[in-house]
Amino acid sequence: MATTTAEQKRARAKAEYDAFVAQCPSRQLLDRIADKWVTLVLAALGSDGSHRFGADCGGEPRPLRYSELSRLLAGVSQKMLTQTLRSLERDGLVTRTVTPTVPVTVTYELTALGHSLHQTLRGVKGWAEAHMDDVLANRATYDTRPA
Numbered sequence: 001m002a003t004t005t006a007e008q009k010r011a012r013a014k015a016e017y018d019a020f021v022a023q024c025p026s027r028q029l030l031d032r033i034a035d036k037w038v039t040l041v042l043a044a045l046g047s048d049g050s051h052r053f054g055a056d057c058g059g060e061p062r063p064l065r066y067s068e069l070s071r072l073l074a075g076v077s078q079k080m081l082t083q084t085l086r087s088l089e090r091d092g093l094v095t096r097t098v099t100p101t102v103p104v105t106v107t108y109e110l111t112a113l114g115h116s117l118h119q120t121l122r123g124v125k126g127w128a129e130a131h132m133d134d135v136l137a138n139r140a141t142y143d144t145r146p147a
Contacts, residue, residue: 032091037076037084039121044072045094045110046118061118063097063109093117 017026032038046061064072070081085108088094093114099105110118 029091032087033117033121035084037073037080038088039125040073040076041069041081041084041088041108042093042110042114042118042121043125044069045108046115046122061110061115063107066106066108069108088114 018024019026019030021027045064066081066085069085070076070078073081076084085094085096089096089108092111094108095111097107097109099107
């Protein structure tokens, strides 16, 4: 019987990830990254901060303070923003840096892994913004059709 190394076991497990299987860890990850606040936090951290209507979230990624993120993400509660940032930090997508000032300064920044996800979600965010008129028109048509 051949023995398998830990690296071989990890490679086999990785090849067997299947989000269609209920207990697969990749399904949990998909659930996390499909969250609107995760998408918006990654978009904010992955851009230069020049967020205006119709902006592309372009520019260089930069660290943002908690208060800056809170202002950028209209409608997010303090609890939800904190939970989102903690989960992103736990998954290795964001780093949290505490600077001992008065008051304490806390900044958040994308990791290399977070930046790679930002590139994908940036496209999804752009698609949503570009096609919102079409979706609204389809909803209106659907909602007014006879049952």
